[in-house]
Amino acid sequence: MYSKIIGSGLLITTAFFAVADQYNMSLNYEPITMKNGAVTTQPASVVDKAWHVDKKTVTPITEGVYRIAGWGIGNVIAVQAPEGWVIVDTGDSMTVAKEQRAALEALLNDSLDVAAVLYTHSHYVFGTQAWMGENTKVYAHEWMEKHLHADNGVSALAGNFNARAMIQFGMLHPESGPDAFPNQLGFSMDKLSGEKGYVSPDITFAHNEIETHHIAGTEVIVLPSPTDVTDSVAYYFPAKSLMVTNAINGDGGIFNLYTLRGDRYRDPIRLVEAADLLLSYDFDFHVDIHGAANTTRKEAVQSIHAFRDSMQLIHDQTVRAISLGKDAQGAAEFVHMPLAIRQDKEIYGQVESHVKQVYNGIMGWNGWDVYDINPLRTNEFAKKYIDSLGGVETVIEMVKSSNQKQSLDGWQWSLYLTSQILEVDANNADVKQLRADAARALGQRTSSANARGFYISEALLHEGKLSIEGHELHSFQQLGQMMGVIDEQRLKKSPIASNVEYLRYLVDTQKAQGLYAEFNLAMNDSDAAFSIVLRNGIIQVAQLPNDGVTISLSHAQWSDVLLGKTRFSQLDPSLKDFDKALTLQP
Known part of the structure; x- marks a missing residue:
């Protein structure tokens, strides 16, 4: 072990790591206390400073290029071009974007004429309206908007994605005290609930193609760069010797190849290829959407x-x-x-x-243990396992003993044992507290923001301290259901195609057995038309007409169908089987 003093005057003790065994390396830290009371680890405590987001700043990178940072982990890059300003990414909300624009204009002592907004990917696109001018054009990958709506719009996955993001990023954690998030890898609720100013792209780039565009009077080379999402691109500005990337910055830590909140598979080889493509270009300045800027060719190459x-x-x-x-x-x-x-x-x-x-x-999921091919149901396994150890009370004593060890393996074992107990006795208050104690101890000792978010959220959940809009949460599944509820406003803002496809995920196959029905849906306030068939426990949405009746509805009237205000049998008696097969919210 060794100790040192960091800038805040805080004494830190850090463990030496055995070179031969790196397993659970991110957990091997002694906890420290930060100024906001957060109990965490030394690497987590210095993230903001290392990423240069500890202060809200507008930093010149080279002539006519500025990095706007400190309003979260996402940087905004402003590039001055002959025919106006080019803004790369627009952040989390309108509130943030307005502040960022004002800060840049204050530094320049001039108002901005924004000619173009370029999106690197679908994650930081919500402040665009704050940058828009009369003739501003918006550029993005051709899949960007599709992915944006899949994650945040009317989608069967949106509730789960958003709930798990809230858990991972500690959005429901207190702002101060031991459970507070130690760095900007934790988000406030503004990330989800802040005013959004997204603007759809006017010009899109073909997937996996290198394209050259002349934007605002300057050449911009668009490079395929599928990092955390496949709609990600990098932008090379030859006139500025500038490369702007998304998530290709090795100085900020190991890239989040898998995020605990869950996401589509991030193939590491596609990331390697994206990095190699960048390095085939000649540039002196490298600014990533995350982390500090690299202001020399040598720094950029080392980082990439x-x-x-x-x-x-x-x-x-x-x-x-x-x-x-x-x-x-x-x-x-x-x-x-x-x-x-x-x-x-x-x-x-x-x-x-x-x-x-x-x-x-x-x-795939299967390893070498044939038990895993057809395992016992979770509840059945928990019962048998607890019985084999001597019953619930005996296992509770094991948990207490394990927690008392005050060791990583002790807390890890406690989490496993309490998982089994709560499976058969879900409301045991003593077990919930024992589980909370173990989860919090691990959360305070991990350098990983992902892991901390889940550990501390778990602790708060079982202590009855996790709530949203005044409603106490009793499970994370409850949070997912709350975040996934659709309403008139969400349906109104979502493309009609997404709203129609949503129907597919409302089929209850136990109710749908043996049912068949079909109809054609023609939107009377747009040119959209769909063929919808209920068959074999699925709903198929297609374009070619079927032999059923044709129903003409507006976007708003279709929303009433999804919200359960209008039954299918009210549209036409031949569609009564849709009412039987679907689980619509009341």
Whole structure:
């Protein structure tokens, strides 16, 4: 162990790591206390400073290029071009974007004429209206808006995605005290509920194509750069010797190859290829949407190499582990990285999670244990397991003893045991508190923001301290259902095609057995038309007309159908089977 003083005058004790065994490396820290009372780890405590987001600043990168940062983890990049300003990404909300624009204009002592807004991807697009002028054009990947609506619009996945994001980013955590988030990798509720000013793109880029555009009088080369999402692109400004990227910055820690909130598979090899493509261009300045800027060619190359090499290493060593006969957990325990690449770098995700994701992407969920092919139901397993240990009371004593060890393995074992107890005795208050104690202890000792968000949220949940809009949460599933509820406003803002496709995910197959019905839906306030068929427990939405009746509705009238205000049998008696097969919210 060694101790040191950081800038705040805080004494920190950090554990040395055994080179031979890196498993759970992100958990091997002694907790410290920050100024806001957050109990956390040294790497987590310095993230904001390392990423240069500890203060709200507008920083000149080179002549006519500015990095606007400190309003969260997402940077905004402003580039002065001959025919106006180009803004790359627009942040989390209108409130933030207005402040960012005002800060840039104050520095320049001039108002801005914004000629173009460029989106790198679908995550930081919600302040656009604050930058718009009379002739501003918006540019993005051709899939960007589709992905945006899938994650945030009327989608069967939106509730789950948003709920898990709230958990991971600590959105419901207190603002101060031990459970507060230690850095800007934790978000406020404004991330979800703040005023949104998204503007759809006017010009889109073809997937996986290198394109050259002349924007605001300057050349911009658009590079395919599918990092955390496949709609991601990088922008090269030759006149400024500037490369702007999304999530390709090795100085900020190991890229979040797998995010605990869940997301589509992030193939590490596509990230390696994206980095190699960047390095084939000649640029002196590199600004990523996340992290500090690289203001020399040498810094940029080192940073991008660090990013791509860590991704290749995780991929190649996971494949090596598979070749040695290891399953996902075995691979997570096996993969070793040079300390210079890994130590203190797991500030967002953690390597074990990344390895398991790569294993699953290559091999799927099945390992070598044939028990896993057809395991007992979760509840049945918990009952048998607890009985084998001597019953609930005996297992509770084991949990108490395990917590009292005040060790990582003690708290980890407590979480496993309490999972089984709560499966058979969901309302046991004593067990909930024991579980909360173990989860909080691990959350205070991890460098990973992802892991902390889940651990501390778990603790608060079981202590009855997690609530949203005055409603106490009793489960994370409850939060997902709340975040997934559709209403008139969400349906109004969502494209009609998304609203119609949503019907597919409302089928109750137990009720739908043996039912068949079909109709054609023609929108009377647009040119959209759909063929909708209920068959074999699924609803197929297509374009070619079927043999059923044709129903003419407006966007708003279709919303009433999805909201359960209008029954299908009211539209036409032949559609009564849709009423039987679907679970619509009242």
